[in-house]
Amino acid sequence: MIHAATDLGDALDRLGVVAVAVLAAAALLAPGLRARAAASLGALVLVPVLLLADIWDSSQVASLRDRPALFAGAAVVAILVVAALALLVARRPLLLPLLAVAALPFRIPISAGGDTANLLVPLYLVIAAGVLATGVTRLRAEDDDAPFRPRALEWLLCGAVVLYAIQAVYSDDFAHGLQNVVFFYVPFALLFGLLREVPWTQRLALQCLGVLAALAAVFVCIGFVEYARKELLLNPKLVAASQFQTYFRVNSLFFDPNIYGRFLVTVMLGITTVILWTRRTRDVLAGVALLALLWAGLVLSFSQSSFAALLAGLAILAGLRWAWRWTIAAVGVAAVVAVGIVVLFPSAINLDLGSSKSADKATSGRLDLIKGGGRLFADRPVLGWGSGSFPAVYRREEQVSSEKATTASHTIPVTVAAEQGVIGLAVYLALLVAALARLFAGARALPLRAYVAAAFVALLVHTMLYAAFLEDPLTWALLAVGTAAAVLPRPGEGDEAAAPGVASAHDDAD
Structure with missing residues (x-):
């Protein structure tokens, strides 16, 4: 029974990753403002749900899981901050790009899935506030004509997001692929939609x-x-x-x-x-x-x-x-x-032109990573190893230490x-x-x-x-x-x- 429940939860996680990517795509491609707003708000709600489902059993959230009052308090504080920022953005829309660029550089270390990632938490709060402010306004608006009809760039951006999510489903490191979707691809797609429709001067x-x-x-x-x-x-x-x-x-x-x-x-x-x-x-x-x-x-x-x-x-x-x-x-x-x-x-x-080791050293190890990445591509040229899988697969297939394989090929x-x-x-x-x-x-x-x-x-x-x-x-x-x-x-x-x-x-x- 426990094994079946675990399999069901894992299947739901994988389905959820694709669903949130589709919502992010709809937020950019939908023909009407209300549809875009509904998709954006849906993605905004689903992202934290997916993240919590992925790390709920990990030690990183043990203190919150075992102390529901603390968890509820943290959630309330986050909601209040987003709501306050949303009210500010709704009253002064041109503050949104200023807040976004001010938040761009700031990263906060967060533990997830056994690793520590430096995440743009302030930017996430600004994005959430912008989605909430514009979403509520658009759902109430009488005019449903959406600006910026999607063209090649928008379709390809959304295609990249959805494809990445789909390929995370069969990834050798699904947790990493999921985190990339919920931490980067989906929030930044929403950011694109927000900044694109700012009346820039x-x-x-x-x-x-x-x-x-x-x-x-x-x-x-x-x-x-x-x-x-x-x-x-x-x-x-x-x-x-x-x-x-x-x-x-x-x-x-x-x-x-x-x-x-x-x-x-x-x-x-x-x-x-x-x-x-x-x-x-x-x-x-x-x-x-x-x-x-x-x-x-x-x-x-x-x-x-x-x-x-x-x-x-x-x-x-x-x-x-x-x-x-x-x-x-x-x-x-x-x-x-x-x-x-x-x-x-x-x-x-x-650099020693006759030595590959010298070239690798001169490029800070990138040459070996590129060669290893090429071999991984040759092994699975059509579909690849799955989104977010490079570090884990590189370590396994190249038989190197965890320190040698970084988060990507650096190319x-x-x-x-x-x-x-x-x-x-x-x-x-x-x-x-x-x-x-x-x-x-x-x-x-x-x-x-x-x-x-x-x-x-x-x-x-x-x-x-x-x-x-x-x-x-x-x-x-x-x-x-x-x-x-x-x-x-x-x-x-x-x-x-x-x-x-x-x-x-x-x-x-x-």
Whole structure:
């Protein structure tokens, strides 16, 4: 009887993962506002139910499970916080994007499924408040016409979410796949829907950049303190790893120097955009000073993936601001110089061209992970090993220690190929094409569009060298703002954003 009940509960968990993904997709694709609102609210309710069902028997929630009063109190506090934020957003809708960008960097360590994950709890509260505020309003609205008819990008985003959930059902690590769905894919899909329908203006975008720049400056100052003391405030595992390096890497409040670097790069590209498009000397000087501060913080992270991402983003901004011909030429010269350094002076980057072990060391172990991921893909090329399965399967099939296998291959296409096979890889590649097509359409017309295109390319480069594509809220936020910016008027056509539902402008974005 107990075994049968366990099997039933496991089957319900797997069905629930697919159901919540379908609800998230409906929140973006449904033709009417009320249907979108109902789907969003349904996903909002189902996500915590699935999570609690998954970890209810684990030691992480033992204190709450055995103390129902404490559990009820925590639930009441969370509901009150969400309700208060929802009332605030309902009264002042433009606070939603400001609250979202303010919450983007903050992660809180949460134990789930035997592992500790650094989760964006403040952002989840903002998303829940936004869904509640807009959902209630839309369910009561007389007009049911939904803005932003779904096109290629929306269908592919939703397809990626639903496919990931379906492939989690047969995953070798279902718990990890479930957690990725409820912690990342579904909440961030809801975030995309919320930010996409904000009436964006250049002024609002600058206000958001101001919030991000202020946070980045604070984080960099914290990084300076860490470097001076040679002591990290968070992530003791990284402290131990740094003992074997000739340099000390700071991560501020991000638990990981690469995620810290990714955030700084995103902000630096925004500031660079203002410098390139402004005509006021005061703004240029202030921007240059802030860039110098953030660059110093980025250097202390020693994040190679972030340096590459920054260069890619700057190249895109240069091409959009001036001419692609000269930008491509400059990038080509830089590439030739880089290859020359590698060939002529390999010892400068601790690389032995005749040794695969040296190459693996120079890439911080990524080469072995990529090779192992390729072998996993070759073993199951069509459907893959299942969503979220890479760490567990890599350890088992490659027979390596748990310390050797990290959370992914550190190269997103390899992770996708190993976990989701050709089907998932095809959706991923199609999604990239649709995203780039939308973001680069009219990117020269407005600085906001240029910034979003450059920041997305930078993030894409970072994912090729590190991890987290659809698991990063920045991806969804940039796509949402880029979609909304497609209906912003060109200079001289008006200062405020066009109505979000202008179909012709939105259609041109694809």
